Amino acid sequence: MCWRVLFRLVVVSTLIGCMHTAAAQKVAVEEFTLPNGMQFLLVPRSDQPNVVSAGWVARVGSVNERPGITGISHFFEHMMFKGTNTIGTRNPDKDRTFRVEQKKVRDQMNQLVLNEQYERFRNGEIDDPWDPVNDTPRLKSLRTKLDTLIRAQQGRGKAGPATATIVKDEFDQVYTKAGGSGMNAFTSYDLTCYFITVPSNKLELWAWMESDRLNDSVFREFYSERNVVHEERRLRTDSTPTGRFQEQFNSMFWASCGYSWPVIGWPSDLNSYTFEQAQVYWNTYYRPGNLFGVVVGDFDPKQVKKYIKQYFSRLDPGKNKLPPVVTLEVEQMAEQRMKALGDFPPTIEVRYHTVPAGHRDSYPLDMLAEVLNERTGRLYTSMVEGRGIAATASAGSDTRKYAGLFSFDAMTRGDATPEQLEQAWYEELVKLQTEKLPERELRKVKNRVAASNYRRLENNMSLLIQLAFSEALLDWEEINDGPAKYESVTAEDIQRVAKKYFDETNRSVAIYRRDTEQVAEKGAGK
Amino acid sequence: MNYLVLKNTVCAHLMSGIFAMNLFCATPVSAIPPRPEAIEFQKLEFTPPRATDFRRMLSDGTVVFVAESHEFPLIKLSITFKGGDSLDPESTPGLASVMARMVREGGAGDMKPGMFDETLDFLATEVSVSAGNTFTTARMNSLSDNFDESLNLFVNMLRKPAFDKQRLEVAKARLLESLKQRNDNASSILAREWKAMLYGRTHFEASQPTASSVEAIRREQLQTIHQKIIHPGNMIVAVSGDFAIEEILEKLTKAFSGWEPGAVAASPETPKAVLVPGLYHVQKDIPQGKVVLGKRGIVRDDPDAIPLLLLNEILGAGGFTSRLMQKVRSNEGLAYSVRSILSQRVDYPGAFQATFESKNPTVALATKIVLGEIALIRDQPVSDAEIEVAKQGLIETFPRQFESKPATLQVFVNDEWTNRPKDYWRTFREKVSSVTKEDLLRVAQKHLDPSQMAILVVGNWEAIAPGDLEGRATMKDFFGGDVKHLPLRDPLTLDPLPLD
Known part of the structure; x- marks a missing residue:
């Protein structure tokens, strides 16, 4: 057995050797930038014939927000599907009138809520200043007026479809008819990404549609769409067993930096965004100098460059300067602990502050997580199999643009307690800190990382998303340079970071327990 | 040798400079068509693999x-x-x-x-x-x-x-x-x-x-x-x-070699249960009610399968373009996700179902709108534009079934196991093209009868039942409000727990 293993080691390391010595084996990205500052990354490849995945990224996410407008990046993502003066309306002028009138009403409502209702809230008269249940007569009549305007704009008012200026979801219809699929977008802490897969012959349509919405989005349904986002929040956060608890743990973990609020935003802020705030945000972050496009698939780069130039050159570079992200995370001075009770199995999460993406320690930290993870990793073999105290156990290194974290998560098995899992974790840490990682174990993890570097590039959309994150957080070339950096991580590096970041004062611990009383009550038929 | 290389690799750094020069100093910018319909597309030939x-x-x-x-x-x-x-x-x-x-x-x-x-x-x-x-x-x-x-x-x-x-x-x-x-x-x-x-x-x-x-x-x-x-x-x-x-x-x-073959495994048993139409509820104290409504549907190879597929695209499967998404989410802001699903089974009928979630007071309203859309699509033919978008969508995205080698092979494996008619993919696009509005009306009437459907709600009934503030809908609007409260089941034994 040993011989076979040794033999294999040689073969696999040769393969990895090839990967970072031969430049020809990298992802061939063609990069260019329009005079207005918008950058593009093109990856022509033919293994999936006839289709192209195309997208673009705004280098902005929730980390660029501030209290009062939390969630606005994600809300913008919704707005970007609502059309322009061309798409989404049959009468742009009348539609604008509707929007202006809606704004007037909503501004008055915001005034009333932020003054009167907030004061009633502070007095203890009402429990939620934004809830329509608590409307004053004046507020209620304004709400009715706003609703009437929205309905008329959509053609659902008393006068019927005749007043409609909106063509509902035309943006989606145009793409659907043209064979676009998987049209979507996501917002994260550091970036907002919009993407779709289209047939190869429809790339000009993509350029038309995307440059049109970047050039001329009108934030249609600016007020009614936030109900949808509230439902999204209820779905993802309020109605899941751990959603609100995870949100709280996250806010506890990050003391000062912009990762402390959720991407979807706080509910009060979501209600309050004004049109002016949206415009400032738009004119600052959605300018070509802060955007880049990514096109991956079966296409002719010459032709695509022609379309890109033809369509995206119309974007105005704008005058607003990008405000830098200034606030750094402060040093944590003492351990933080959270105890949660609810409808979930006993679990534990331990988190540590680490480093941003691209930091030299981020590579050994990622490798450390790999050493711990997977079926043959240390957590599974020691906690799930060996001692039988965990049903699941995993580690993760999450390095973002401005800061990072390392986490350990585990769920108990049988009668084990989260505290036992916590102790077992600290014991694993001590081993990593005091004993050098055996050469074979490191080699195994490196083999797996190297193979996954191929696997994640196979699919067009997956490559697009990889490029989006690489470029938004660091530089797209990380996709080619990264593998060599992981390959060069040594056992000493891993030991060094294990000693450096896993102090008691740098950790936050969340313990989740099942609310057995509630269950018992139900069982007894309360 | 062959690995990660994309053909004609050139160093990207050098290229960027060259492109910048060539591209932006020479050719003038072509005009932008006023609307996307004005763009002419090259024809894309696609023959499904055999x-x-x-x-x-x-x-x-x-x-x-x-x-x-x-x-x-x-x-x-x-x-x-x-x-x-x-x-x-x-x-x-x-x-x-x-x-x-x-x-x-x-x-x-x-x-x-x-x-x-x-x-x-x-x-x-x-x-x-x-x-x-x-x-x-x-x-x-x-x-x-x-x-x-x-x-x-x-x-x-x-x-x-x-x-x-x-x-x-x-x-x-x-x-x-x-x-x-x-x-x-x-x-x-x-x-x-x-x-x-x-x-x-x-x-x-x-x-x-x-x-x-x-x-x-x-x-x-x-x-x-x-x-x-x-x-x-x-x-x-x-x-x-x-x-x-x-x-x-x-x-x-x-x-x-030397691996003993046995007999082909038996085909799945046909379910004997019959769905009983009605309003059902399971208690769970959350701020949002989760709803599914529907009935048993058709088998995969039913002659109505393709018209029903198109109808379902128009009704609730076609993303933002679908009626349910427009009415429930986009117009009313009552849900984040709302869709209808046609689940296919080869050996016995699958199901048609619509699912969504909404804050407690508007569960009834969202349900009413969804049922209203089902009634409407059985009552009136869809518009020309709707059937056109749905057909084009299916035809244009058809090649994606075969977009990668593993995906293509998996289609063939499934087809062989389930005896899919040999010309199914060859003739798929023609079959889609030939569907008419009348076909859609016929299959809607035949397969989407709301009186045969059941509604299941998981959520806090006390907060859900009275409906919305404006009184647009309450749960009494369905089956006369005659709700059957189903017990939650013990997670380990699955025995019914006593109802509150």
Whole structure:
């Protein structure tokens, strides 16, 4: 057995050797930038014939927000599907009138809520200043007026479809008819990404549609769409067993930096965004100098460059300067602990502050997580199999643009307690800190990382998303340079970071327990 | 040699400078068409691949679908066996799933599980085995350099799973932990109860393991069901990646040689249960009610399948373009996700169902709108624009079924197992094109009768029942408000818990 293993080691390391010595084996990205500052990354490849995945990224996410407008990046993502003066309306002028009138009403409502209702809230008269249940007569009549305007704009008012200026979801219809699929977008802490897969012959349509919405989005349904986002929040956060608890743990973990609020935003802020705030945000972050496009698939780069130039050159570079992200995370001075009770199995999460993406320690930290993870990793073999105290156990290194974290998560098995899992974790840490990682174990993890570097590039959309994150957080070339950096991580590096970041004062611990009383009550038929 | 290279690689740094110069100093910018309809597109010819061009047979009679692809130094092998949880004994729901998991986790032949895992992991080979409702699939993804050794391990695992006792105990213990979480998430309660309503609690589509059925699982049961499912008489192979075809076929022949074929596994049983129309509810205290409504549908090869597929696109499957999304989400802001689903079954009718979630007071309103849209689409023909968008969408996205080699081969494997008519894909686009508005009206009337539908709500009934502030809808609007409160079930025994 040993011989076979040794033999294999040689073969696999040769393969990895090839990967970072031969430049020809990298992802061939063609990069260019329009005079207005918008950058593009093109990856022509033919293994999936006839289709192209195309997208673009705004280098902005929730980390660029501030209290009062939390969630606005994600809300913008919704707005970007609502059309322009061309798409989404049959009468742009009348539609604008509707929007202006809606704004007037909503501004008055915001005034009333932020003054009167907030004061009633502070007095203890009402429990939620934004809830329509608590409307004053004046507020209620304004709400009715706003609703009437929205309905008329959509053609659902008393006068019927005749007043409609909106063509509902035309943006989606145009793409659907043209064979676009998987049209979507996501917002994260550091970036907002919009993407779709289209047939190869429809790339000009993509350029038309995307440059049109970047050039001329009108934030249609600016007020009614936030109900949808509230439902999204209820779905993802309020109605899941751990959603609100995870949100709280996250806010506890990050003391000062912009990762402390959720991407979807706080509910009060979501209600309050004004049109002016949206415009400032738009004119600052959605300018070509802060955007880049990514096109991956079966296409002719010459032709695509022609379309890109033809369509995206119309974007105005704008005058607003990008405000830098200034606030750094402060040093944590003492351990933080959270105890949660609810409808979930006993679990534990331990988190540590680490480093941003691209930091030299981020590579050994990622490798450390790999050493711990997977079926043959240390957590599974020691906690799930060996001692039988965990049903699941995993580690993760999450390095973002401005800061990072390392986490350990585990769920108990049988009668084990989260505290036992916590102790077992600290014991694993001590081993990593005091004993050098055996050469074979490191080699195994490196083999797996190297193979996954191929696997994640196979699919067009997956490559697009990889490029989006690489470029938004660091530089797209990380996709080619990264593998060599992981390959060069040594056992000493891993030991060094294990000693450096896993102090008691740098950790936050969340313990989740099942609310057995509630269950018992139900069982007894309360 | 062939690896990660995309042809004609040139250093990207140099290129960027050249493009910038060439592109922006020379040609003038062409005008932008006023609307997207003004753009002329080159025609894209697409002929769906033929199964026969990829189908080979090994000397032992095993069918292999095979395709070369040299972009990455990887080989993907998947073996699809007939039968999955459809073959579970009534006393042990989920047995096939546990068997599949234990084939992967329990060691192979004389090789201890720990050594087996270490060896695969060192080779960076990914192996998985999983049982679904009616098929069990074993997959391997290896670097092409490591294929031979990986294949040996993989086939040895399938042929001679050791079902290590200790590993079985770990697997059972982990399964027990997951049973405990059954009622934590409202969506899992909704899915479980809805399947029981549709197919009957004892049919394999709906049946669920209990703590005692899991504890009772013995190694011998795993061996019995393994013998039924995992053998060459019951499998179709798909392999794609970085290899030469004749060579890979030879390797597979060698790896499978001496493996005794058994009989083809039995086809799944038809559910006997009949859905009883009505309003149903399970209590769960959350700020949002989860709803599913619908009825049993048609079999996959029903002559109405394609018109119904188009109708469903227009009604609720077509994303933002669909009526449900526009009315419930976009216009009213009542839900984040709302869609209708046509679930296909080959052997017996599947289901048509709409699902959504809404804050408690507007559950009734959202339900009313969804039912209203179902009524409307049975009452009036869809518009020309709607049927046109739905048809074009299906026709234009058709090639994506075949977008990668593994995806293409999987289509052929499924078609062969389920006897899909041979000309199905060749004629798919014509079949879609020839559907008329009248066809849609006819299938809507025939298959979407709301009076045959059931509505299931999981949520806080006290907050849901009265409806919205403006009084636009209450739960009394459905079946006269005659609601049947279904009990929550004990997560370990599945015995009904007393109703509050």
